[in-house]
Amino acid sequence: MSPMKRIENTVLTVLTLLAALVWIFPLYWTFVTSIRSDENVAGNTSILPDEFQLKAYLDAIFNTKLTVWYVNSIGTAVIVTVLVVLISMLCAYALSQIRFPGRRLLYGIVLGSFMVPAQTLVVTQFVLMNDLNLINSWAGIILPQLIAPVVIIVYKQFFDSVPKEMREAVVLDGGGEYTILFKVFLPLNWGITTAMSIVTFIGVWNAFFWPFLVVTSEDMMTIPVGITQVNDAFGVAYARLMAVAMLAALPVIVTYIIFQRRVTEAIMISSGVKG
Amino acid sequence: MGVRLTNVAKSFGSFQALKDVSMEIPTGSFAVFVGPSGCGKSTLLRMIAGLEETSGGQIAIDDRDVTAVEPADRQVAMVFQNYALYPHLSVFENMAFSLRLARRPKEEVNRRVQEAARILQLEDHLPKKPSQLSGGQRQRVAIGRAIVRQPKVFLFDEPLSNLDAELRVQMRLELTRLHRKLGATMIYVTHDQVEAMTLADRIFVLKGGVVQQAGAPLTLYDDPDNRFVAGFIGSPAMNFLPAVIEAREGERVTLRLEGGDHRFETQLAGDAALGQPVEIGVRPEHLQIADNGLPVQVEVAEELGDVSYLYARTATGREIVVQRQGSRDRLDGQTVQLSATPRNVLVFDAGGARLR
Numbered sequence: 001m002s003p004m005k006r007i008e009n010t011v012l013t014v015l016t017l018l019a020a021l022v023w024i025f026p027l028y029w030t031f032v033t034s035i036r037s038d039e040n041v042a043g044n045t046s047i048l049p050d051e052f053q054l055k056a057y058l059d060a061i062f063n064t065k066l067t068v069w070y071v072n073s074i075g076t077a078v079i080v081t082v083l084v085v086l087i088s089m090l091c092a093y094a095l096s097q098i099r100f101p102g103r104r105l106l107y108g109i110v111l112g113s114f115m116v117p118a119q120t121l122v123v124t125q126f127v128l129m130n131d132l133n134l135i136n137s138w139a140g141i142i143l144p145q146l147i148a149p150v151v152i153i154v155y156k157q158f159f160d161s162v163p164k165e166m167r168e169a170v171v172l173d174g175g176g177e178y179t180i181l182f183k184v185f186l187p188l189n190w191g192i193t194t195a196m197s198i199v200t201f202i203g204v205w206n207a208f209f210w211p212f213l214v215v216t217s218e219d220m221m222t223i224p225v226g227i228t229q230v231n232d233a234f235g236v237a238y239a240r241l242m243a244v245a246m247l248a249a250l251p252v253i254v255t256y257i258i259f260q261r262r263v264t265e266a267i268m269i270s271s272g273v274k275g
Numbered sequence: 276m277g278v279r280l281t282n283v284a285k286s287f288g289s290f291q292a293l294k295d296v297s298m299e300i301p302t303g304s305f306a307v308f309v310g311p312s313g314c315g316k317s318t319l320l321r322m323i324a325g326l327e328e329t330s331g332g333q334i335a336i337d338d339r340d341v342t343a344v345e346p347a348d349r350q351v352a353m354v355f356q357n358y359a360l361y362p363h364l365s366v367f368e369n370m371a372f373s374l375r376l377a378r379r380p381k382e383e384v385n386r387r388v389q390e391a392a393r394i395l396q397l398e399d400h401l402p403k404k405p406s407q408l409s410g411g412q413r414q415r416v417a418i419g420r421a422i423v424r425q426p427k428v429f430l431f432d433e434p435l436s437n438l439d440a441e442l443r444v445q446m447r448l449e450l451t452r453l454h455r456k457l458g459a460t461m462i463y464v465t466h467d468q469v470e471a472m473t474l475a476d477r478i479f480v481l482k483g484g485v486v487q488q489a490g491a492p493l494t495l496y497d498d499p500d501n502r503f504v505a506g507f508i509g510s511p512a513m514n515f516l517p518a519v520i521e522a523r524e525g526e527r528v529t530l531r532l533e534g535g536d537h538r539f540e541t542q543l544a545g546d547a548a549l550g551q552p553v554e555i556g557v558r559p560e561h562l563q564i565a566d567n568g569l570p571v572q573v574e575v576a577e578e579l580g581d582v583s584y585l586y587a588r589t590a591t592g593r594e595i596v597v598q599r600q601g602s603r604d605r606l607d608g609q610t611v612q613l614s615a616t617p618r619n620v621l622v623f624d625a626g627g628a629r630l631r
């Protein structure tokens with residue numbers, strides 16, 4: 001390696017490291033704060049952990065409704081993920097593989113709904129959920145989150161890319177649409193389904209705005225909404241707040257560590273669509 | 276009758292891909308559809324498979340009208356150019372796929388797949404995935420998938436065109452053997468006339484959605500119905516030269532070539548008006564170097580050992596190919612004179628139809 005090249009590499013490494021530090025610091029600070037005692041938090045600017053105690057965590061678990069929020073978060077996230085992936089997959093399959101009048105228009109509508117920012121729909125959706133008596137219920141949290149044009153678009157592009165002979169081979173072998181989709185197309189690339197599930201799950205897990213609007217009862221809150229309650233119930237209980245935040249982020253962090261490569265892929269696939 | 280098409284037509288929008296195609300393919304024969312790109316060969320095959328709807332006419336397999344029957348119920352199997360193997364399944368499961376869908380008993384699935392694997396020498400590869408196979412092996416798996424179904428008709432759409440030349444020759448032989456062994460009706464699409472000649476009992480030459488001629492390979496070679504078939508079948512292609520009918524004495528006809536100084540003779544039974552503009556066609560192997568004939572300038576001579584090809588040009592600038600057997604004299608750049616015996620001189624009218 002030439003000296004020039006070596007300097008360049010060192011500089012790049014240092015820059016990357018700095019960027020990584022900027023990203024990791026909030027997580028680190030959350031962790032350090034969460035293992036301090038409440039009295040020791042305010043005004044403490046020490047970067048290094050100067051105390052190690054799990055009181056904040058115990059408080060979070062036993063003195064808040066964290067476990068209920070956990071159940072709500074996991075429940076709604078799993079249901080939304082399964083439904084979104086299934087519905088979008090079926091919708092994309094029909095749009096890509098089945099000739100029926102109006103399919104171009106339908107796909108146009110899907111693409112169009114992709115252009116509409118979710119925030120603009122919030123009022124209508126809230127009124128609708130209210131009319132359906134679904135405020136403060138799982139169904140109220142779940143239903144509006146089932147609209148996922150990106151997942152439809154990703155699946156459609158995937159199905160479009162499968163050579164048409166594959167479909168015809170199955171048809172001649174005596175298989176119907178069910179066989180084509182579930183026994184051939186999906187197994188061709190499970191990566192797409194894994195990716196879409198991960199992206200959807202993380203999105204729903206982190207969702208704040210909509211659950212915050214549709215839920216007012218503490219028993220129906222998901223973790224991100226619940227965090228705001230910690231703030232209210234204990235004044236500014238930073239240690240406890242950070243402990244809840246740590247526990248809220250835990251599933252996402254664990255998912256990321258287990259599926260690291262998949263998640264990166266997933267984000268690349270769906271951001272490729274978002275452009 | 277294995278497969279019978281009656282006045283079959285196909286339109287894509289306003290484009291007519293096939294026009295009024297009728298043909299009969301006897302049970303157990305090997306039929307080949309051949310023609311230039313876009314002539315409708317694949318479309319016709321896919322219509323027999325049921326993958327493409329007909330715009331008119333009937334399709335019958337084993338004397339049963341299947342025009343409105345679902346592809347899976349027609350008892351046909353198709354081998355695709357790109358193999359279309361299921362990449363996530365093993366070779367065994369690829370071949371067993373249709374049987375599993377039909378819920379055949381395990382023992383029968385096993386027996387039929389093993390038998391197909393034996394015929395195609397794939398026994399050692401059964402647990403592998405398609406991606407671990409060579410092109411030729413993949414093609415054999417695709418054929419195996421067809422054999423397992425024991426169809427009445429095998430349909431092949433250019434199955435060898437993704438293979439290299441040597442493997443193609445080898446697979447061609449294997450297909451002929453397979454056809455003899457199974458005795459099933461086979462329909463094979465290709466744009467390679469050598470494949471057509473070597474494989475077929477019966478060739479159907481298509482152009483522009485119309486069957487130009489149907490017949491045994493040598494019939495098409497020796498006795499083409501029109502200029503297109505004459506030019507398409509045979510390699511190197513037949514030579515064509517513009518001429519007029521100059522004189523006629525009973526069946527003996529004298530043709531004066533373009534430029535006016537040279538003549539060929541042939542025999543024609545049918546009508547042929549004096550002075551009528553025609554084209555004569557002579558195959559490269561039917562042209563001899565003679566003392567007195569059409570003078571041509573040899574531009575390139577290809578010596579292949581057993582035969583040589585002379586690429587030459589007439590005084591009027593027409594290209595002519597001459598095939599010579601066993602001769603080794605160097606003729607590059609020389610002028611030679613060509614003649615042909617009357618029965619090897621074919622005549623086509625201005626519309627391309629053969630005059631006989």
Ligand SMILES: Nc1ncnc2c1ncn2[C@@H]1O[C@H](COP(=O)(O)OP(=O)(O)OP(=O)(O)O)[C@@H](O)[C@H]1O
Nearest residue numbers: 287290292310311312313314315316317318319466
């Ligand atoms: N789905 C379709 N829609 C519109 N036109 C089509 C369709 N399928 C085929 N065609 C047209 O029909 C004609 C015949 O097509 P086909 O695929 O049968 O040709 P082919 O003889 O198999 O050619 P090749 O040797 O290139 O495979 C072509 O002109 C093609 O453009």
Ligand SMILES: [Mg+2]
Nearest residue numbers: 316317318432
């Ligand atoms: Mg074709």
